[in-house]
Amino acid sequence: MHEYRMAIIGFGNVGQGLAQILAERSELIRKEFGLGVRIVAVSDVKLGSIYQPQGFDPAVLLAYVGARGTLAEVPAKVRGWDSLRTIRETESDVVVELSPTDLKTGEPAVGHIRAALESGKHVLTTNKGPIALQYRALKKIAEAHGVEIGVEGTVMSGTPALRMGMEYLKGAGIVRIQGIINGTTNYILTRMQDGKPYIEALAEAQAKGYAEADPIGDVEGYDAAGKLVILANVLMDASIGLIDVEREGITGLMREDICEAEEGGDVWKLIAGLERKPDGVKARVRPERLPRSHPLASVRGATNAITYTTELLGDVTLIGPGAGRLETGYAILCDLLAIDRRKV
Numbered sequence: 001m002h003e004y005r006m007a008i009i010g011f012g013n014v015g016q017g018l019a020q021i022l023a024e025r026s027e028l029i030r031k032e033f034g035l036g037v038r039i040v041a042v043s044d045v046k047l048g049s050i051y052q053p054q055g056f057d058p059a060v061l062l063a064y065v066g067a068r069g070t071l072a073e074v075p076a077k078v079r080g081w082d083s084l085r086t087i088r089e090t091e092s093d094v095v096v097e098l099s100p101t102d103l104k105t106g107e108p109a110v111g112h113i114r115a116a117l118e119s120g121k122h123v124l125t126t127n128k129g130p131i132a133l134q135y136r137a138l139k140k141i142a143e144a145h146g147v148e149i150g151v152e153g154t155v156m157s158g159t160p161a162l163r164m165g166m167e168y169l170k171g172a173g174i175v176r177i178q179g180i181i182n183g184t185t186n187y188i189l190t191r192m193q194d195g196k197p198y199i200e201a202l203a204e205a206q207a208k209g210y211a212e213a214d215p216i217g218d219v220e221g222y223d224a225a226g227k228l229v230i231l232a233n234v235l236m237d238a239s240i241g242l243i244d245v246e247r248e249g250i251t252g253l254m255r256e257d258i259c260e261a262e263e264g265g266d267v268w269k270l271i272a273g274l275e276r277k278p279d280g281v282k283a284r285v286r287p288e289r290l291p292r293s294h295p296l297a298s299v300r301g302a303t304n305a306i307t308y309t310t311e312l313l314g315d316v317t318l319i320g321p322g323a324g325r326l327e328t329g330y331a332i333l334c335d336l337l338a339i340d341r342r343k344v
């Protein structure tokens with residue numbers, strides 16, 4: 001039985017989703033996997049910061065956030081430490097980095113992850129910014145310190161797209177990846193197919209919580225491009241950045257385009273594609289008109305999907321959620337279980 005002491009940096013939707021999973025499933029996780037998780041610290045710029053070496057009851061953390069909108073009143077040994085102090089000075093084995101995503105600088109997450117790895121702590125993150133911008137550098141630091149960095153939730157939330165690629169398909173020779181990896185745009189395109197105007201469909205996606213804080217990131221394809229960079233660097237041993245992705249969003253697509261495709265039996269989807277070429281990996285995000293028989297054509301709403309084309313297996317497609325509180329929170333558990341399996 002291994003017990004992990006966890007420090008959580010950023011306690012928004014995903015952090016709270018993780019706490020809910022731990023509150024509801026700790027017993028099962030202990031029984032099934034022989035793994036215990038103790039949340040010893042939480043640091044959040046809005047909700048406050050607390051540290052308790054014996055650990056907190058995750059249900060109590062959620063109750064305080066729900067009822068009082070703060071962690072400041074949770075009984076704790078230490079309060080008020082900032083994120084870096086929490087990372088460095090708490091007795092923890094795993095740092096869960098969930099600060100807000102910034103695809104331009106990757107901060108503050110890059111600094112948090114570096115500090116954690118340099119302190120010899122595993123890092124689990126669903127934060128796309130630092131991984132799209134610095135995956136290789138961070139992985140090197142992790143290796144130098146004998147710890148791991150789990151990034152499953154950066155693409156398709158807890159749907160194990162990266163792990164399936166890394167652990168089960170890399171050996172089959174991945175030559176091409178094609179995916180619907182932004183839920184907001186797939187939701188908008190689906191609603192437009194149903195007859196809704198673009199603006200209303202976008203407002204619905206925002207209300208349902210799929211969209212980024214600034215939805216330009218979704219509709220202009222930046223979010224998908226960031227995820228594509230992660231897929232390329234993690235699964236195709238590439239070393240590309242956002243600048244290397246040819247990108248076009250969905251804002252140029254008109255309702256007439258969608259109707260016309262529909263009449264021809266086709267659908268428009270925002271497709272993120274990677275292809276291995278003799279001179280490197282080619283990365284592209286753009287709307288594509290797909291025939292209904294295409295495996296990605298029937299993926300509706302905010303659902304994500306990815307097709308790996310491999311030398312040994314041909315096409316393998318995975319369909320599942322790409323966002324959501326519990327769905328993304330689960331990615332952290334999925335990574336922790338993987339790290340723990342390697343210890344045995």
Ligand code: HSE
Binds near residue numbers: 184223
């Ligand atoms: N805005 C993202 C999406 C959230 O719509 O897919 C998950 O990364």
